[in-house]
Amino acid sequence: MHQRDFYQTPKAGLFMRLLWKAAGADRYILERSTYGDQMKYLCLGGIIVATGFMAGIAGGFAFYTIFEPRGNAIDSFKTAADITSSYDAVHTGTLIKSIIFGTIWGLIIFNIDRFIVTSTGKGDGTEDITGKEFKSALPRIIMGSIIALTISKPVEIRMFKTEIDVKLHEKQMEQQQIYKAKTDSLFNSELAKKDKEIAKFEAELQGKIKRHTDLEQQYIEEARTITVGPRALAVKAQMIQVAAEIEQDKKNPDYVRIKKEKEEIEKRREKALNASEKVAAGLDGLLERIKLAHEIAGWVISLFITLLFLALELTPIFFKLMLIKGPYDYMEENIKELIKAERGIEVQYNFYQGEKEGHERDKVVQHEALRLLKEKIQILQSQSDISEQAIKSWRDIKMQEVTANPGSYITDSDTKTEA
Structure with missing residues (x-):
């Protein structure tokens, strides 16, 4: 430095x-x-x-x-x-x-x-x-x-x-409650439908259970005597028959199927409600x-x-x-100008006065590139002149050879054709 x-x-x-x-x-x-x-x-x-x-x-x-x-x-x-x-x-x-x-x-x-x-x-x-x-x-x-x-x-x-x-x-708590309400609304309609179907079976089943209870009470009253009479035996037989019907109704395939479907809906509902926290967390x-x-x-x-x-x-x-x-800015500009001068770059500022505002108005002349271009053009022109002169000299030599010995350039077939 x-x-x-x-x-x-x-x-x-x-x-x-x-x-x-x-x-x-x-x-x-x-x-x-x-x-x-x-x-x-x-x-x-x-x-x-x-x-x-x-x-x-x-x-x-x-x-x-x-x-x-x-x-x-x-x-x-x-x-x-x-x-x-x-x-x-x-x-x-x-x-x-x-x-x-x-x-x-x-x-x-x-x-x-x-x-x-x-x-x-x-x-x-x-x-x-x-x-x-x-x-x-x-x-x-x-x-x-x-x-x-x-x-x-x-x-x-x-x-x-x-x-x-x-x-x-x-907001997550509010979203969770909204999701739960929608989930309940969605599954409650399905559960209500199943409950209605189950109610039909259970109404008939409750009727038979009530009849069985009445028969049982009647049998107890009849059996208070020392010996069980024919009437008590008949009541007992009816009671046994109703009990069998109750067991048969409880095992009814449609009744079992509907109850199973209801349990599955309740499981899905419980699963959806448990997911409410995860859904709200997505907020x-x-x-x-x-x-x-x-x-x-x-x-x-x-x-x-x-x-x-x-x-x-x-x-x-x-x-x-x-x-x-x-000083930094001036030295930077100076170095840029020196580099441009070293590379043969000339900038003619504000050269194009008629151009629109914002367009390039400086003329940049690449002297190094122009020098190489001129040299290349001259070399190519010289090569062209040399080739032209070589062809001309070769033609003159050949013409002299034809004049001195024309027979060597004419074949026998050409002579016979002329004869």
Whole structure:
């Protein structure tokens, strides 16, 4: 590095050089520039790295929220310790996947931000942002705004996680009751139909049971005498017959089948009711949490958080447009011009005055390419001239040979044909 008598550029450390690289700055030029230029690109790189870091956290949390095992937002309200333990429960497999996804997502956003910032020009070199500068930077501002929105929403639902969990648990309980009511309504109609069929059999069965009871009472009264008479025996015979009919009715295939069908319906109903908690747990999703975050925080706080991340994301773009040109910028332009001159590239600025605004108005002359093109054209032209001269000389030689010895060019068959 060139040593100056009037100014010595501070030596940059590893951390500063890494942030320069993140900002897309040229280390060679910055090490020969001023401390002020070094700090500009240090801060610019820090903002880009911070944005990528925040994007990684937000992406990982969003991934975990989407793919974590579903359950009640709050497992129990027994004690404060129970609530805390339910918050701290983490699914290890999903957490590992979330870390991997968050890292990849953060690197993607970091790379996109780096491209947006490095592709944004320095404007006119003044602090003012003119309409033309803003218009040229508008596509990058739109892309940065989209990235800011994707980062802010997962962070927002994480900030209000406690309140969201409580509200979400209430909604899950309501959803569970609604599901149970629908399940009961669906199965009750089937059960009522089976109960009606069973009632027909049981009405007849109860009638026979009542008759059996009456006969039994009648037999007891008749048997009070010392000897059982014919009347008592007849009552007993009827009682035995009714008892046999009762047993036969209880084993009736239709009656047994209907009761079995009812038991199966009740089992399915119980199974569906037991699944109500799982169904309600499905309400715990990213979209539902974002809705609840807006409902709990209100649009003012939600907008404030979004604007905060918009500022973080768009600051590098506006920062570059507001940068005042310093030694770094002039040295960078000088090096670009030297490289273009070394490669024979000439740029005639504002050459096409009649072109529409926004179109290319500079004329670029590639002298190195033109030189090679001219050399190639001359070589091809020379080869063509040489070939033409060679053919002409060969023709003259052949004509002389024909004049000296024409017979050698005429066959016997040609002579006989003429004769």
